[in-house]
């Protein structure tokens with residue numbers, strides 16, 4: 806976790822090697838299930854049983870290709886990343902298991918997320 810370029814605060818660029826996994830909006834990837842009324846609810850964690858909006862990120866945006874989940878204490882919302890093999894994205898989401906040097910990349914389908922799997926990638930990071 807060492808940066809090698811600095812352009813001052815805001816717009817600072819670093820190249821960081823991160824463990825990138827893939828996810829989609831499905832219940833398996835995002836920890837939701839349907840209750841008896843078939844409404845989507847959190848499957849576990851502190852919000853268990855509470856209603857969940859499917860496909861809406863922690864920052865309130867609609868999840869789409871290019872949406873990245875990260876540890877926002879390291880990469881705040883709005884951090885842009887260029888990920889080899891995936892493309893450009895923005896940190897708009899977070900997840901319980903996504904901490905430190907881990908990121909999660911959004912894919913449209915579960916199959917695509919599985920195909921990405923788990924990869925170590927050197928990412929160009931531009932802080933907001």
Ligand SMILES: [Zn+2]
Pocket residue numbers: 828829830831832833834835914915918
């Ligand atoms: Zn999925």
